[in-house]
Amino acid sequence: MFKENYNVIGVMSGTSLDGVDLAYIAFNKKDQWTYQILHSETVAYFPEWVEQLKNAFHFSTSELEALNVSYTKLLASIIADFISKHQLVAIDAVCSHGHTILHQPHNGFTLQIGNLPLLRDLLPYTIVCDFRVQDVALGGQGAPLVPIGDELLFSEYDYCLNLGGFSNISFHENCTRMAFDISPVNTVLNYYANAMGLPYDDGGAIAKTGTIHSELLAQLNDLDFYARSYPKSLGMEFVQEIIFPLLHSFPISVPDVLATFVEHIAVQVAAVCQPNTKLLITGGGAYHSFLIDRLQQHLPSVQITIPEDKTIQFKEALIFALLGVLRLRNEINVLASVTGAQRDHSSGQIYS
Structure with a gap:
């Protein structure tokens, strides 16, 4: 017993x-x-x-x-x-x-x-x-391994999104828990903030000043990984071998890279979520207010919930x-x- x-x-x-x-x-x-x-x-x-x-x-x-x-x-x-x-x-x-x-x-x-x-x-x-x-x-x-925790601890939400080094999401589909990694997040955003001598882009203040580069955004969204069916997952290999070489191939400013990549993250998350649903967001990216704003713009009918600090910061340790x-x-x-x-x-x- x-x-x-x-x-x-x-x-x-x-x-x-x-x-x-x-x-x-x-x-x-x-x-x-x-x-x-x-x-x-x-x-x-x-x-x-x-x-x-x-x-x-x-x-x-x-x-x-x-x-x-x-x-x-x-x-x-x-x-x-x-x-x-x-x-x-x-x-x-x-x-x-x-x-x-x-x-x-x-x-x-x-x-x-x-x-x-x-x-x-x-x-x-x-x-x-x-x-x-x-x-x-x-x-x-x-x-991802977190979905069992989403199932047992956060079942009142239609989607549980974690914005950490990578974004990952879990949800019910045909009465079955499904989940997968969506895209890189802080592995890329922090890299460019570090290049400016900062640990991270606080609240997305730098990204907010940038201009979205349409051709770079199109190439990011066209990467093969995003067309693959789930289950699927990401590691640093994807960032090092595919994302960084693509970003480095465009001679644009750091704010423009950040603005473009934030938009890329938002586009990929929005492609997963259905309208008129409830979305829980945790992980360090929940503090990136510019990213959250872009997500809300792409998901106007989705009710986005950002919980208290302990759950935001320690959800993965919890699970x-x-x-x-x-x-x-x-x-x-x-x-x-x-x-x-x-x-x-x-x-x-x-x-x-």
Whole structure:
């Protein structure tokens, strides 16, 4: 008989490289799952770590192995500090996503560093991690994994959109949960803000001053990925090999690039959403007011909801915490309908 209450720590590092998100969450399961985020914070990466994680896409196998060990140690230290700072005692598990370096499901491969058994040796708690590998082995995309959380925690919305390093969306179609990655978001927007010496384009202030370049926008919207049927997912390879070369081929200003790419994001999201529906938006992009304005312009009849700060900032940590709890219960936490795997399954390594 499973218990009703779980206290777990969800840990997430996204492709936007803003840091490690940690959330201490109380889950309750009676008729349905409910949650309360009790403590949360984002621990920013030191600049040298940002550079390593940015460039790890190009690392050799031996360099990646060494990075995996050092990153696992870093993650353990961050988690231990979080536990100490908030004086956490009741911890059923630490549920950690790790940080994605390579994502090539078409080659049967995905790599999230920070998920080594070493994490268990450094932290005296049950660890649940490495959620994506099993799905890829079952022929799936290994992503997106958040939709099970949308299904169980946010079912009142027709669409759940996350605007992080990439945009991803989940929704019901023919009584089945569907989901996929839509386009890059902060992986591109932050790159150009960084080029201007800023961590990000606050509220889209720079993008708002730019002019949309119609030919660049047309070429972005015409990329093969957007015509493919779902399930489908994106990784940094798509940004490095396709998006950046295309953007760099146009000799236009940074504000114009940002304005054009924001419009591209809005166009691609709008192509998914049906009119007269409810849309929940979370992730760092929810603070990009210019992007939200463009989305509302493209979706005039859609009711857009941006929740309170904790849910915006820590939704992915929240949901990976839930994935960990479901794994401990040996219940389905990955949906074949969204990843394309052979079957629904309960994924993740458990280090007791």
